[in-house]
Amino acid sequence: MSRVRTAIVGTGGIARAHGEATRLNAERVELVAAVDVDPERLEAYRETYGVRHGYADLDEMLAHEQPDVVQICTPPWLHVDQAIACLEAGAWVLCEKPITIALAELDRLAAAEQRTGRYVSSVFQWRFGSGAQHVRRLLQAQAMGPVLVGVCNTLWYRDAAYHAVGWRGQWATELGGVNVGQAIHIMDLLLYLLGDWTSVQGIMDTVDRDIEVENVYMGVVRFASGAIVSITNSLVSPRQESYLRLDLPRTTVELTTLYGYKNQNWRFSPAPDASEAEQQQVAAWGTLPTEVPSTQATQLGLLVDDLQAGRRPERAGLPSVRATVDFLLSLYKAAVTGQPVERGSITPDDPYYRGMSPALAGHLSKEHA
Numbered sequence: 001m002s003r004v005r006t007a008i009v010g011t012g013g014i015a016r017a018h019g020e021a022t023r024l025n026a027e028r029v030e031l032v033a034a035v036d037v038d039p040e041r042l043e044a045y046r047e048t049y050g051v052r053h054g055y056a057d058l059d060e061m062l063a064h065e066q067p068d069v070v071q072i073c074t075p076p077w078l079h080v081d082q083a084i085a086c087l088e089a090g091a092w093v094l095c096e097k098p099i100t101i102a103l104a105e106l107d108r109l110a111a112a113e114q115r116t117g118r119y120v121s122s123v124f125q126w127r128f129g130s131g132a133q134h135v136r137r138l139l140q141a142q143a144m145g146p147v148l149v150g151v152c153n154t155l156w157y158r159d160a161a162y163h164a165v166g167w168r169g170q171w172a173t174e175l176g177g178v179n180v181g182q183a184i185h186i187m188d189l190l191l192y193l194l195g196d197w198t199s200v201q202g203i204m205d206t207v208d209r210d211i212e213v214e215n216v217y218m219g220v221v222r223f224a225s226g227a228i229v230s231i232t233n234s235l236v237s238p239r240q241e242s243y244l245r246l247d248l249p250r251t252t253v254e255l256t257t258l259y260g261y262k263n264q265n266w267r268f269s270p271a272p273d274a275s276e277a278e279q280q281q282v283a284a285w286g287t288l289p290t291e292v293p294s295t296q297a298t299q300l301g302l303l304v305d306d307l308q309a310g311r312r313p314e315r316a317g318l319p320s321v322r323a324t325v326d327f328l329l330s331l332y333k334a335a336v337t338g339q340p341v342e343r344g345s346i347t348p349d350d351p352y353y354r355g356m357s358p359a360l361a362g363h364l365s366k367e368h369a
Contacts, residue, residue, distance in 0.1 A: 004304050007033040007067040007091075009058055009082060010074035011045035014096055018071045019049040021297035028304050033065045058082055062089035068307060071300070072096060075167040076175045080105045083120050084112045092307050093120040094300060097188075098180045099321065101328045102355030103346060110318050121303050121313040122321045126189040128302065129294030131266045135246075135253060136193050138285060144248045150229035151245040152190045154183035155237035156258075160209060169211030171356050177206070177213030179331055183233035186242050186255075188324045193246070196224040197327060199342045204335040208236055212358055219331055231331075250274060251282045260295060263288040332356055 006029055008018050015034075022031040033053040036042035042054045055061040062070075062085065070086040072079055072095040080100050083093045099122040100106055113119055126132060138144055156178070167173035174181060191197060202219025209215055215235040222228055227246075244255040250271045257265040268286030270279045292298055299316065306313045314320070323343075330341040333352045346352050351360060 003028055003030040004068045004307060005030050005032045005065070006069040006071060006300075007031070007035065007061055007065055008045075008051075008071045008073060009035040009061075010072065010078075011036040011038075011041050012073065015045065015071075015073040017296045018073055018094075018096075018300075019045070021071075021295065021300045022049070024297040025301050025304065029069075029300065032067060033061050035061050058085060059089075062086065062091065067091050069094060069300075069303065075173055076100075076180070077167065077173040080109060083109060087112045087116045087118045087120065090116075090118065092118050092303065094123060094296075094303055095120060096123045097184050098122075098175055098325075098328075100355070101175050101180055101325055102353070103322070103325060103329065104348070104354045106318065106322055106325055113318065119306070119312050120318055121299070121306075121316045122318075123296060123299060124185075124188050124192075124316045124321070124324070125296050125299050126185050126260070126294050127192045127315055128292065128298040129261055130289050130292035131255065131261060131263050132189055132192065132294065133292070134288050135266070139193055144251055144253075144285060146225055147194060147223070147227040147246045147248055149247045150190070150194075150227060151243065152186055152229055152231045153241065153243040154178065154186055154233045155239070155241045155243070156182050156235055157238050157240055158182075158209075158215070158235040163209055163211050169209070169213055171212050171358050171361065174213060176328065176332070176356055177204075177211070177217075178215050178233045178235045179204075179217050179328055180213075182235065183217070183231075184324070184328070186244055187231065187233075187327070189255075190221075190229065190244060191324055191327060194223050194225060194227055194229070196323070197343055198222045198224050199340045200327065200330045200334050201340040202231070202331055202335045204332070212361075214335075214361070217331065217335065219334065221327075250278055251285065260293070262293070263291050329353075329355070332361065336361060 022029050034051045035055045070091045086093045163169040200221045204214040204217040217233040219231040246253045252269045254267045270282040329352045334341045
């Protein structure tokens with residue numbers, strides 16, 4: 001089959017991962033164009049990744065190149081409109097996170113998919129690694145029993161210079177703070193592994209940085225399975241770590257990493273009083289399959305499979321993304337209102353349905369800035 005023609009929109013930092021993704025899928029994917037409003041950045045990117053054509057305007061690129069897939073790497077506030085433009089021009093879309101955190105905008109995207117017959121996949125690459133797939137199969141088969149309690153931490157560090165980039169740190173352009181820009185990775189993985197959540201509660205604040213959005217969040221989420229999981233998200237933690245822990249009746253499953261993961265980052269531990277047979281069983285559960293990276297390259301390759309088969313992307317298509325968007329909005333609503341928020345309770349008549357704004361998050365403190 002001929003190679004799928006792809007274009008990258010936005011050539012900032014995250015676009016490097018998408019450039020590498022096209023290289024690693026080079027037998028099946030051809031990167032034909034890149035788009036950026038910064039001509040120097042665009043030229044440097046074209047040189048690095050061997051991109052033939054560069055454009056300052058998305059619509060012009062779509063008209064001239066007619067790509068099969070567009071990889072969107074622009075700031076979050078641009079994602080939905082750009083994705084819809086790509087769908088209407090005949091392309092499928094792989095969009096960086098957060099594709100949106102407004103359920104209203106997600107509904108706009110779903111309507112565009114239905115109208116055009118083309119699909120959007122959100123970059124949630126942590127779902128795609130061999131470790132996550134292995135653990136998810138074990139949990140779905142109930143091989144290890146139910147998850148009882150868990151811990152889900154994103155403890156990262158972002159200094160003032162990071163937030164000084166024009167669109168960062170503002171509700172209107174970044175769409176959220178640590179929950180949306182950083183912790184979304186491992187929280188989405190938590191939801192992917194444990195399934196339907198039922199309620200959340202939490203607190204958030206902005207500490208030691210002069211920004212609008214939150215850089216600290218602490219919460220608790222209950223799942224339909226009965227599991228209770230604590231969440232701690234921070235952008236002011238000098239020793240950085242991403243950590244997921246799931247405690248089951250006779251074993252603990254842990255993922256300790258920072259950005260992405262490999263098989264070696266997963267650990268399975270037996271109960272302290274485990275018999276020899278139980279220890280052997282836990283060791284068997286902890287034997288992971290052949291390494292599949294938790295990267296954009298893996299997700300792009302599977303999106304090409306879906307495109308060529310003419311089927312909706314299942315693992316990170318819009319229907320599966322909706323639960324995560326609902327979860328993010330519910331975290332915010334719970335922190336602002338001080339009340340637990342139930343899954344699915346944010347309906348079109350709720351102001352949070354349209355995403356976050358300074359008015360909705362007006363209680364955030366600046367006393368430590």
